Amino acid sequence: MSSFFSGLDPVRYDPEATGIAFRHYDADKVVMGKPLKDHLRFAVAYWHSFAADGSDPFGAGTFGRPWFGDSMEDARQKADAAFEMFRILGQPFFCFHDHDVRPETNDLRENHKRLNEIADIFETKMSETGTGLLWGTANLFTHPRFMAGGATNPDPEVFAWSASTVRSCLEVTHRLKGENYVLWGGREGYESLLNTDMAQDLDHYGRFLSMVVEHKHKIGFTGQILVEPKPQEPSKHQYDHDVATVYGFLRRYGLEDEVKVNVEQGHAILAGHSFEHEIALARDLGILGSIDMNRNDYQSGWDTDQFPNNVPEVALAYYEILKGGGLAPGGTNFDAKLRRQSIDAEDLIAAHAGAMDICARGLMAAARMFEDDALEAPRRDRYAGWSDELGRAIMAEDATLSGIADRAEADGLSPAPKSGRQEILENIVSRYV
Amino acid sequence: MSSFFSGLDPVRYDPEATGIAFRHYDADKVVMGKPLKDHLRFAVAYWHSFAADGSDPFGAGTFGRPWFGDSMEDARQKADAAFEMFRILGQPFFCFHDHDVRPETNDLRENHKRLNEIADIFETKMSETGTGLLWGTANLFTHPRFMAGGATNPDPEVFAWSASTVRSCLEVTHRLKGENYVLWGGREGYESLLNTDMAQDLDHYGRFLSMVVEHKHKIGFTGQILVEPKPQEPSKHQYDHDVATVYGFLRRYGLEDEVKVNVEQGHAILAGHSFEHEIALARDLGILGSIDMNRNDYQSGWDTDQFPNNVPEVALAYYEILKGGGLAPGGTNFDAKLRRQSIDAEDLIAAHAGAMDICARGLMAAARMFEDDALEAPRRDRYAGWSDELGRAIMAEDATLSGIADRAEADGLSPAPKSGRQEILENIVSRYV
Amino acid sequence: MSSFFSGLDPVRYDPEATGIAFRHYDADKVVMGKPLKDHLRFAVAYWHSFAADGSDPFGAGTFGRPWFGDSMEDARQKADAAFEMFRILGQPFFCFHDHDVRPETNDLRENHKRLNEIADIFETKMSETGTGLLWGTANLFTHPRFMAGGATNPDPEVFAWSASTVRSCLEVTHRLKGENYVLWGGREGYESLLNTDMAQDLDHYGRFLSMVVEHKHKIGFTGQILVEPKPQEPSKHQYDHDVATVYGFLRRYGLEDEVKVNVEQGHAILAGHSFEHEIALARDLGILGSIDMNRNDYQSGWDTDQFPNNVPEVALAYYEILKGGGLAPGGTNFDAKLRRQSIDAEDLIAAHAGAMDICARGLMAAARMFEDDALEAPRRDRYAGWSDELGRAIMAEDATLSGIADRAEADGLSPAPKSGRQEILENIVSRYV
Amino acid sequence: MSSFFSGLDPVRYDPEATGIAFRHYDADKVVMGKPLKDHLRFAVAYWHSFAADGSDPFGAGTFGRPWFGDSMEDARQKADAAFEMFRILGQPFFCFHDHDVRPETNDLRENHKRLNEIADIFETKMSETGTGLLWGTANLFTHPRFMAGGATNPDPEVFAWSASTVRSCLEVTHRLKGENYVLWGGREGYESLLNTDMAQDLDHYGRFLSMVVEHKHKIGFTGQILVEPKPQEPSKHQYDHDVATVYGFLRRYGLEDEVKVNVEQGHAILAGHSFEHEIALARDLGILGSIDMNRNDYQSGWDTDQFPNNVPEVALAYYEILKGGGLAPGGTNFDAKLRRQSIDAEDLIAAHAGAMDICARGLMAAARMFEDDALEAPRRDRYAGWSDELGRAIMAEDATLSGIADRAEADGLSPAPKSGRQEILENIVSRYV
Numbered sequence A, B, C, D: 001m002s003s004f005f006s007g008l009d010p011v012r013y014d015p016e017a018t019g020i021a022f023r024h025y026d027a028d029k030v031v032m033g034k035p036l037k038d039h040l041r042f043a044v045a046y047w048h049s050f051a052a053d054g055s056d057p058f059g060a061g062t063f064g065r066p067w068f069g070d071s072m073e074d075a076r077q078k079a080d081a082a083f084e085m086f087r088i089l090g091q092p093f094f095c096f097h098d099h100d101v102r103p104e105t106n107d108l109r110e111n112h113k114r115l116n117e118i119a120d121i122f123e124t125k126m127s128e129t130g131t132g133l134l135w136g137t138a139n140l141f142t143h144p145r146f147m148a149g150g151a152t153n154p155d156p157e158v159f160a161w162s163a164s165t166v167r168s169c170l171e172v173t174h175r176l177k178g179e180n181y182v183l184w185g186g187r188e189g190y191e192s193l194l195n196t197d198m199a200q201d202l203d204h205y206g207r208f209l210s211m212v213v214e215h216k217h218k219i220g221f222t223g224q225i226l227v228e229p230k231p232q233e234p235s236k237h238q239y240d241h242d243v244a245t246v247y248g249f250l251r252r253y254g255l256e257d258e259v260k261v262n263v264e265q266g267h268a269i270l271a272g273h274s275f276e277h278e279i280a281l282a283r284d285l286g287i288l289g290s291i292d293m294n295r296n297d298y299q300s301g302w303d304t305d306q307f308p309n310n311v312p313e314v315a316l317a318y319y320e321i322l323k324g325g326g327l328a329p330g331g332t333n334f335d336a337k338l339r340r341q342s343i344d345a346e347d348l349i350a351a352h353a354g355a356m357d358i359c360a361r362g363l364m365a366a367a368r369m370f371e372d373d374a375l376e377a378p379r380r381d382r383y384a385g386w387s388d389e390l391g392r393a394i395m396a397e398d399a400t401l402s403g404i405a406d407r408a409e410a411d412g413l414s415p416a417p418k419s420g421r422q423e424i425l426e427n428i429v430s431r432y433v
């Protein structure tokens, strides 16, 4: 098995390297009082790196990894390969679905038994290597039983199946000291409104999430519970559309203090937002939990999950994160897959190493902007009026429409436009990236 | 003035007509116990019909109406033309912004005085003709003072100006017995996150809306307060992105029982939703207030505000409305504009008449589907499990994840997929449209 | 095998039926001098109906047909099922890829042998049932060897493999009296410009297509050679982007009189066009060959290949076809697949029957519009000036810029805008659909 | 007038500056044997910088420049301001439409007289300052007479008007030693297919372009004639959709050796392409003429024409240009406008200076990649097979499908997939940008 990555040495920080190396990601370099590794908290995604086969809607798998297969022996070999790659990359975390790490059956107890068997292996390897679990999750979307949803399936048996599966995954995550538990509802939504009862579905979904929160407390799991927004794909409409939608949902079911979001770049773009928008909004609503780092092809309409390669974009995302106090206990999970033609082991290592460098450059640029007060000083100036008398009067508890209106009329207000200085601010950012 | 529409007779219901006529919209025809006119509650939009000039970002105005100009005399001539058109169309309602009906100045009191002067004219004409006001609204987006927002402007003076303006418009709406008051926040959002403080903006916006609600009650206005979602355009990001976003916002500021939404077809599409989705979601969240009927070009990325012309689409929208008990006190406002090349008076009448027919056909098809239980019967079947024992157990107040999980495991559940029958349901719909 | 469709009777024309039936498609009904079946020339797509398994990028197959498997025996069972379904639907044609009808190996000669073995079966069944072949095609996109293209692969061995495969498929199509041969270049394009040489790729592609044309003539195949445009998916960029792009490509390689296009609704939409636009453009450029009928979800960004369900849209497409003199020797191929949740045999029959009805309604509406001269009369009026003196002078062979400019200046021209009457024309269309 | 830019000094190259400066654009720095200024050939766009007023479809103008007005005196003041800004920026070129530089009337001869009067002023100022004209063009889209097209108007009088206007603009461009003449057909297309005759329109458009080419030769203009592709906006569909569409059009009318394209970043994106794709395609088709540099908001659907701010994107564009031998006689025209809120003179200068820096960084990064053979070496390797025996045999003049197919079968070919190395190539690019 180790032969798969043979010839690939651990990736080192070496700005002058000619082959695969970190040219920017110096894990222990201190920025804003913390080493880069603690800012970025990189995680490798088991699914894209070890389970995906390179297939797409028009083509068969191209990756043909030696561990592909349906047996527990294959699953163990896969785990060996995974930790071999973690050793090469040296990233602090990984993430997984139950479905990624062991073959699935139609028997819940057998599924849980198998999951725990692999978890035993993970536990040993994690303690040997120091690799941590950023988050665990259950795959409630691949198997045909989930085709009409997990928690929002018209058949309550699927809800019950999902409850059992999530309990198992949450408990394994707890045992492996995962710092978060994620729910991505790829099938929680609809293909056609014609056969859907949204009102019921939302209530079922609210119930499901409430149960997960209750169980988390029951077992003493102190990690974050995170929902991952995505507007569509595989469903036509997904109930966790974007950050704002999830926020409204959490408020509706009284979960806004218990559940946060895992924001993904590609999903932000599919929803018509920038990544930094979704991060900033989640932060301002108090629900920023973690990020899935990747990128989407702006010219395609589906979730391409590519490795990031644009420093200016990544810098703006980390800037909003730094403003919010950083990612922990969340992290930067590479929810990114190799392109279908990138079939070599070297591609897998190089893609992650390059992405880690892009993130490091983005984070360091963001930190410099932040430390220089380069964006916050002009922002404070722009909103200064809200700290003055009129601004305070408007926000005073007893302010009324008539009170403010009377005042505006009495003062003969005629406010003059002031430049928003967008291009100048963009120029400032360009100096850093 | 009346010469503008000269030669254009009142539009009559006549299925066999060769010229402009209602071929389907028989206002008094009773469907599901109510005349069509009371189901549809059509309104003409003052802005598109009487204020817009046919310009676009690459071209000057083409409409050249006789009443165009900046004087109060022009405004009065415009009002004459408007009520002349209402007489020709016979629709029960209209809608307006302050900016549409009178020239604007930099003096708040003068603006209010002028608005009231035109309102006097409206009052007389409305009582003469029986035309009602579906809703009034304030234009807080055209004037340069609003370029960085109204309630969410970094300058609190603009908030104060907006408060005075909305008070004036709300009171005029009240005086004219408007059944709703709408807020569309075209500039409540941002052009660049770099110069924006979303956290502050949202608080200011929440405060503004709360003040409007407080004032509504103070003056005894019993109409609905409605927010109109739109994801972007003119802003890059608008805070009232879509129905789900507005819902979360209302919950955050405790306004979910006071404020509803005015859902527009074109805005739904810009946000990546179908019109029927946004209507159904608003209904299920308890905040469906009214609709802006138009259509968007699916091949363009901006808000084309075209007159509707596709019965199958419109039928699905009205179906969701009928399921929710109908539109009143909301209505069907044609937030639709003539294409830039449609410069004749006849175009204006024909466009509205054709759109009213499309809506009538859609509504009647929806009513037949509803009365036949054509979609609801299969939907109830599909969700039947939730009324059975397992479904009730899951939704019981004391249900826990472990309880349900234990049960699933003990019962050896292995749920079998059932067909979603989407194409069959689409075939059923096709029989009606 | 026949048990798969057991209980499903041949679909009959019966406007009053309660179950699956043609409510509008009366195959022998004469419209504009021809029976509907000869206008529409329906074909069933082997791939979506018999080979697809309901999987998507996030989910495993859900269809589980009895004939799924990798043996020739499975392939024969699949052929039985296919012709059983053709008997139930009664449509005149089908279409297939080599890959759909027989298992594929890594040996070209074995692949051809197997294809011919199935073709023997087809030949018998076709002669028994009267079902014809609208077109055949080769699948040059599913197998990993094609991951970087077929004719445009950087490896010329893949070009050679593709040449052998297309020869085999073209000859089988010829033997089965196929009326067309289609090339869809799903992998003829690129994933990344960074590793692509477009100039070479285009020359290789031009060469490939030229060879196919040469071979067609050599073997006496008199059907049409068609390229199917699609902008992207599976590739990031496909060289056959849209009709206009294919036209330029054909001109570049001198193939514009030899090759036409197969226009698909879903691909038109992905390329930012309406279906009727692509059809009209192909017709006006002299390269309209056939159509793939389906629909795309306007709210998604990928190729959803749904069954059509919107008569007004379909009517506009058939209108442009009728204006061009009809489809033959092309036809209406349902390149449409069941939604992943539509797992029953009944779904497959109902979806096709419903789609055939939608097309029949669209075609009949289009025919009435055409016979009434409802759109052509106003169009001729609008362009009448081009038949007058000035219009003819401009288009005269010896016209020059200076000649026309001098004349415009001398005549003191100041052309007045005339209404484009778009809404009125849309109203006219609405009377027919 | 000069007071508008007062306080704004000429922008200097100073990497350490704190205010507005070129931090990267050192005009005379030699890269690949040429000074940066000769690589980049920057031009300022008269329309966005001096004529645009900051209005958008929902808002009135915000810029209020002192030279706004309808008189020739205003036009002269505008010219003063323009050349004052050119002095501050020091860029070598500018571009203009007739409509930007002088007020327009309904009298062709008066329009031409006015244009020539301003051209006199330009001539003097250009010779004083050394600023050159990159290209001139005629505005055939703003005035209502063009609402249904210029050359493709259903009314041939508008064609004739357009011919006179383009003759005048082409001759002024010639007199001012413009290096190119551009046609952007914003209204050459349609709003509705229902009232359009594409076949006629295309013939009229072909005739128009042929006349322009003929006149160019007649007057001895040796600059390039360029068409600027754009898919839509203002029209629903524009005939110059994208580079591939224009290429097919040029071939159809025999103009492919006479006319090239001016490729705009924002238009590429609207058409679903990357900027580098459109540039590379134009280059490979032999029709790359010049570029309009800007950027589009990926989250909006309209043409935002923002100043570029992303070095990695710009670098890829210049890379394709360098591969094609550079831009001359084309250049880099900033078809970019200030955001509506950027109302100050300083915004105008800073936006251009920042954009010039972005381009300089992109060009220098591209040049290093090119000189290092960083992308070309792996690309040559990937396509090496086409220089070998099989590749040459395929492309040999007498190659046939059967010949290649026989050979593939005889050789028992079974080509093995090779990695496309996309992520590794992206990593390589990241080292340079």
Ligand SMILES: [Co+2]
Pocket: A228, A264, A292, A335
């Ligand atoms: Co993710």
Ligand SMILES: [Co+2]
Pocket: A264, A266, A267, A303, A304, A305, A335
């Ligand atoms: Co994703």
Ligand SMILES: [Co+2]
Pocket: B228, B264, B292, B335
């Ligand atoms: Co609206």
Ligand SMILES: [Co+2]
Pocket: B264, B266, B267, B303, B304, B305, B335
């Ligand atoms: Co709108």
Ligand SMILES: [Co+2]
Pocket: C228, C264, C292, C335
């Ligand atoms: Co197709």
Ligand SMILES: [Co+2]
Pocket: C264, C266, C267, C303, C304, C305, C335
């Ligand atoms: Co398709």
Ligand SMILES: [Co+2]
Pocket: D228, D264, D292, D335
């Ligand atoms: Co341009």
Ligand SMILES: [Co+2]
Pocket: D264, D266, D267, D303, D304, D305, D335
């Ligand atoms: Co543009």
